[in-house]
Amino acid sequence: MLSRKRRSLIIIGLFVLGVLLPVINKNSEITKVKAFASPFPNNSSPIVLNNGNRFVWVVNPDNNSVTRIDIGDERNFPTITIAVGREPQSLVLSADDTKVYVANTVDGTVSVISTATSQVVNTIKVGTEPRAVVLSPNGTKLYVANSNSSSLSVIDTKTDKVTKEIRLSAAPDGNIRPYALAITNDGDFDDNDERILVTNFLAQYRPNDVRPGFDDGKAGQVFIIDTARELLTDTITVEPMMDTGFSSNGSAIKRIAAGPSDRPNLVATGAFPNLLNSIVIKGNKAYLAATGSQPDGPVRFNTNVQSLLSVIDLQSNRDANLTTNMNFGIQFEPDKFDLQNNPLTRFVTVPYALAFKKTSNTGYVVSSLSNMIVQVNLDDQGKGSINAPKAMGDPGNITRILVGKNPRGIIIRNDDTRAYVMNYVSRDVTVVDIVNNKVIATVTSAPQPTDQRSQFIQRGKELFNTSIGPIFDGQAATFKGQGRMSNHGMGGCFECHPEGLSDGVVWMFPDGPRRAIPLNWDFDKKNPSIERVYNFSANRDEVQDFELNTRNVSGGAGLIRLANNEQDPMVANLTPLANTGRNPDQDAIAAYVSTIRAPISPFSQDDLDVKKGRKLFEKAGCVTCHSGSLWSTAIRDFSPPPAADRIKDGQILSVLKKVGTLDRNKTHEIIGTGATMGQPSRGDDGFNPSSLLGVYANGPYLHDGSLTTIDQVLNNPNHVGTNKVLSSPKKRAQLIKFVLSIDDRTEPFPLKK
Ligand code: HEC
Numbered sequence: 001m002l003s004r005k006r007r008s009l010i011i012i013g014l015f016v017l018g019v020l021l022p023v024i025n026k027n028s029e030i031t032k033v034k035a036f037a038s039p040f041p042n043n044s045s046p047i048v049l050n051n052g053n054r055f056v057w058v059v060n061p062d063n064n065s066v067t068r069i070d071i072g073d074e075r076n077f078p079t080i081t082i083a084v085g086r087e088p089q090s091l092v093l094s095a096d097d098t099k100v101y102v103a104n105t106v107d108g109t110v111s112v113i114s115t116a117t118s119q120v121v122n123t124i125k126v127g128t129e130p131r132a133v134v135l136s137p138n139g140t141k142l143y144v145a146n147s148n149s150s151s152l153s154v155i156d157t158k159t160d161k162v163t164k165e166i167r168l169s170a171a172p173d174g175n176i177r178p179y180a181l182a183i184t185n186d187g188d189f190d191d192n193d194e195r196i197l198v199t200n201f202l203a204q205y206r207p208n209d210v211r212p213g214f215d216d217g218k219a220g221q222v223f224i225i226d227t228a229r230e231l232l233t234d235t236i237t238v239e240p241m242m243d244t245g246f247s248s249n250g251s252a253i254k255r256i257a258a259g260p261s262d263r264p265n266l267v268a269t270g271a272f273p274n275l276l277n278s279i280v281i282k283g284n285k286a287y288l289a290a291t292g293s294q295p296d297g298p299v300r301f302n303t304n305v306q307s308l309l310s311v312i313d314l315q316s317n318r319d320a321n322l323t324t325n326m327n328f329g330i331q332f333e334p335d336k337f338d339l340q341n342n343p344l345t346r347f348v349t350v351p352y353a354l355a356f357k358k359t360s361n362t363g364y365v366v367s368s369l370s371n372m373i374v375q376v377n378l379d380d381q382g383k384g385s386i387n388a389p390k391a392m393g394d395p396g397n398i399t400r401i402l403v404g405k406n407p408r409g410i411i412i413r414n415d416d417t418r419a420y421v422m423n424y425v426s427r428d429v430t431v432v433d434i435v436n437n438k439v440i441a442t443v444t445s446a447p448q449p450t451d452q453r454s455q456f457i458q459r460g461k462e463l464f465n466t467s468i469g470p471i472f473d474g475q476a477a478t479f480k481g482q483g484r485m486s487n488h489g490m491g492g493c494f495e496c497h498p499e500g501l502s503d504g505v506v507w508m509f510p511d512g513p514r515r516a517i518p519l520n521w522d523f524d525k526k527n528p529s530i531e532r533v534y535n536f537s538a539n540r541d542e543v544q545d546f547e548l549n550t551r552n553v554s555g556g557a558g559l560i561r562l563a564n565n566e567q568d569p570m571v572a573n574l575t576p577l578a579n580t581g582r583n584p585d586q587d588a589i590a591a592y593v594s595t596i597r598a599p600i601s602p603f604s605q606d607d608l609d610v611k612k613g614r615k616l617f618e619k620a621g622c623v624t625c626h627s628g629s630l631w632s633t634a635i636r637d638f639s640p641p642p643a644a645d646r647i648k649d650g651q652i653l654s655v656l657k658k659v660g661t662l663d664r665n666k667t668h669e670i671i672g673t674g675a676t677m678g679q680p681s682r683g684d685d686g687f688n689p690s691s692l693l694g695v696y697a698n699g700p701y702l703h704d705g706s707l708t709t710i711d712q713v714l715n716n717p718n719h720v721g722t723n724k725v726l727s728s729p730k731k732r733a734q735l736i737k738f739v740l741s742i743d744d745r746t747e748p749f750p751l752k753k
């Protein structure tokens with residue numbers, strides 16, 4: 001292990017080399033190589049600095065544009081906004097600062113902007129839903145992570161042409177979704193001796209070990225790609241944490257009955273790293289800040305999700321076993337709140353990005369739901385710490401810096417004095433003085449919507465993506481620090497519904513094991529009056545009913561309240577009252593949900609097999625239950641609340657179908673929380689037919705997430721029947737391809753009644 005001093009000497013040395021070498025070799029071949037960009041490893045980000053450290057460039061995903069901010073002499077002023085493709089999520093500057101490359105997630109393209117003219121000079125077609133871009137150390141190659149086609153596109157930056165598609169699996173596979181990139185930098189002029197690190201967005205079951213509902217049932221994945229051979233060489237398993245430091249008062253999966261809730265210390269809880277939005281290299285290690293999902297019941301706000309900082313050893317390409325739970329010590333912190341009683345002592349919920357200083361082991365983690373960045377320090381081994389208290393009574397020394405709404409990216413200037421934070425919902429950039437740890441400016445990067453409807457939807461998006469707001473206006477919470485959306489900022493919709501979709505986790509809920517449902521299933525986007533009956537047991541009928549998740553899962557004060565601002569006790573699933581129209585913020589969440597787009601399928605609607613598969617889908621009778629614009633017959637055909645005769649045991653009986661997917665022998669087929677924990681789960685009356693919109697990237701499948709491929713779904717004759725389409729290998733493959741191609745572009749079949 002190098003001492004800190006030697007390490008920084010080497011870094012300074014590399015800096016000097018990087019500046020001098022191109023000059024020294026002025027007349028040799030090497031000048032043909034672009035200027036040596038930076039002595040540091042790179043990682044993908046929605047916000048970057050130019051190499052001169054004069055401009056910050058940031059994407060505006062909801063405005064289909066990028067903005068350049070002049071940061072020279074602390075001007076912090078937006079200078080240019082340039083239109084790009086739809087939903088830009090990541091960008092990078094070329095090594096000589098002449099070009100900006102922007103990944104447009106919805107368009108499946110990379111826009112090339114000339115910095116001299118501020119014009120888009122080229123648009124390069126890449127894979128499906130490109131999410132991240134990173135440049136090789138000398139800038140010769142651009143790598144693009146195609147999150148919905150399981151591949152990386154390689155672009156030669158001299159010609160701006162795609163030279164190769166590096167596959168992470170033989171064919172596009174919805175279980176493999178490359179989301180964030182980092183690339184090593186050995187400091188020489190050769191870009192063909194590096195390694196690219198690629199995160200898989202969602203945690204996966206281990207091979208032949210499908211254990212829905214377990215706190216250690218899944219693991220994260222990082223793929224390693226060799227830049228010389230341009231192929232996948234290794235897959236690193238990012239291990240769950242077995243003891244997060246938060247105990248629970250029982251365990252559904254382990255059949256330990258819930259004890260009194262004032263005695264929560266019965267069972268240690270684990271968590272697996274999920275939502276792998278970012279990866280950063282520092283020294284010979286890589287760091288991932290991830291949401292630690294804890295699906296086992298009983299659900300309580302503090303044993304639901306954690307904030308894991310995992311470390312990968314780049315010498316052995318293995319998990320370094322140095323994972324920390326950044327939330328751990330926060331439970332011992334003295335409570336602090338602002339004048340409106342909002343929690344200032346808040347958890348690091350949904351860490352979305354991180355960055356380290358160049359010359360020290362200090363960095364910052366972006367907590368996207370808690371609207372803050374948190375300082376993190378690495379010890380000599382490389383283990384991270386936010387300097388939280390170690391036990392009750394120890395005040396700790398956490399540095400939290402409050403930033404804009406829903407921060408999702410961070411970049412640190414080369415002189416280590418400033419950090420720039422990209423805030424998705426407030427559409428601005430927070431400039432942070434990281435010597436004194438204080439905010440010095442907020443720069444608007446894109447305008448907020450102006451028409452009323454879009455403003456309403458934006459309000460809903462804000463609430464969906466926060467663990468804190470809305471601000472209290474002096475209104476009462478049950479106790480100080482609780483917050484409307486969660487207890488001490490420890491929860492929010494996004495933690496289980498990233499981008500409004502699904503975290504792929506099977507949560508042990510009051511009905512039984514329930515995979516988080518992607519919310520693109522819920523409304524006909526062209527006609528939002530067409531809405532689904534909700535949940536696998538059809539026990540809810542309005543998005544507003546999910547107020548109960550805020551209150552019960554996340555421990556928040558909630559939005560629906562009485563005139564005196566106390567929580568309205570009359571909020572229930574189906575009856576007696578409709579929950580729509582009772583609180584404008586809750587209605588705004590529903591309005592936002594109605595806009596969530598389906599993941600885009602990599603399979604073209606024009607593919608011949610897809611076209612044949614479409615006919616087979618009809619022929620095999622799938623349309624009996626998967627038709628209409630929602631690709632599910634579970635359309636709500638009443639105005640809430642439903643008549644009493646529609647309800648059986650709290651379910652809208654008419655939509656349920658018995659399809660033989662309930663297996664009582666499974667360890668997880670039990671009620672996950674509440675007084676009846678451990679008793680048989682719901683499902684004897686059947687399940688609510690799933691929508692198939694975006695099924696490609698919305699797995700694992702079924703109510704209990706027990707299947708990972710469509711082929712497995714088709715193995716159950718009680719579900720799909722016995723039509724001979726299913727036994728012909730060729731036709732079966734065509735049917736599967738069609739099913740995997742269904743997204744918002746696919747023409748639906750008329751609703752079968
Ligand atoms: C702890 C994880 C978790 C959190 C937090 C969470 N959900 Fe969910 N959500 C789920 C699961 C699991 C299901 C499926 C439940 C079932 O079928 O019974 C679900 C289902 C839904 C559905 C039904 C979709 C359909 O088509 O049937 C909606 C709507 C929804 N959630 C909205 C929200 C909103 C709004 C929030 C924030 C207030 C939220 N959820 C927070 C896990 C979560």
Ligand code: HEC
Pocket residue numbers: 536617620621622623624625626657658659661662687688689690691692695698699700701702703704710713719720739
């Ligand atoms: C009788 C009604 C019915 C028919 C017919 C039917 N399904 Fe389903 N399907 C369901 C129900 C109900 C579920 C949810 C079951 C569960 O979660 O346990 C489901 C779930 C699925 C899922 C899982 C989706 C997800 O995200 O979890 C797929 C894929 C699917 N069906 C495909 C098909 C195909 C393909 C056919 C035709 C070969 C078909 N289904 C025929 C009722 C039906």
